[in-house]
Amino acid sequence: MSLTDRAITRIRQMIREGELLPGAKLPPEQQLAAELGLSRNLTREAVKSLVVARVLEIRRGDGTYVTSLAPALLLEGLGGAVELLQGDTVLELTEVRRLFEPAATALAATRITDEDLAEVERHLSAMRDAKDDIELLIRHDAAFHRAVVHATRNETLATLLEHISGRTLRARVWRGLTDAEAAGRTVAEHEAIHRALVARDPEFARAAALMHVNTTECWLRDHLAEGQQGAGAPRSRANHTRS
Structure with a gap:
């Protein structure tokens, strides 16, 4: 030393x-x-x-x-490091998100206030209205999740997920631009999360969030596999929207 x-x-x-x-x-x-x-x-x-x-x-x-x-200060450098991840390490990042986000959503269901719910609902409504504007839909998608995690009242968890989602945000944009059905599925998945939060049901919330993260992860896994295979017709993703 x-x-x-x-x-x-x-x-x-x-x-x-x-x-x-x-x-x-x-x-x-x-x-x-x-x-x-x-x-x-x-x-x-x-x-x-x-x-x-x-x-x-x-x-x-x-x-x-x-x-x-504060966690937001000490973990600030994490976002910059995450942005540099490439290839299979991006998949590792989605696996981390799959571990954290369902648990965070379940916790939010036990702590969410009416004011928090109103914020979540506002972004869900905006997502419905933005089905034909993928970039706008994705921005409200990110804000929806930010509002959910804020409801946990756990600053460390919120900071970690914010940095992780910052990188996977682009993956969701890619998915929206290359899969015509993605916007409708994305809204439907967020509606399920919202219903679980309204019901204050942590297990329902966990399952709904896991389903949503899994959809993105399956798409990204296929997308990276296609990139490695090189030129050729895109593989069908119809069987990879749920697991």
Whole structure:
């Protein structure tokens, strides 16, 4: 481990053990360097690394502070990493979504408020009206799921799913542009999720969400397989819209 890495580890330890709380101001650079037993240059490099990781923030003319350490901040880099996934790793991402999203939807069914339901219904209605505008439909599709996950009141879960769905969003766009029947199926699947939420039925919600995610995953699996096979007539997807 390099000296800079040791400094990073030590600062993280100070935060983890409560020596530095969220929002706390770090000691001046010279004092911090003395506490870490390192040069000011190495301490400065460690601080810069933690700023990039959104653990620390520099306030010009004021000093360096611990951030709020909120999940949305600390997991921010995940979205950029996810966007770089290609090929089979995209399928791995849909598998992760299949694990998380049905569970999140089930949890939402136990916590959703009337106000949350109104927001979900608003996006569902917009999806019905946008069947002939795939890009608009997909935007409301994403907003629908965002509203559902918001109802869990779990910021960490919401942040993780937001980054995962950000990458699979494009997969849903591809599906909409290449499969004429996808818009109708997508709306129907969202209607099933909505009915489960209205009923406050977690198991119904879990099943409806699993069915919906599975549809996208099956389509994407076929799409990637066709790409690997090269030129040729597209395979029928009629048998892959449900499992």
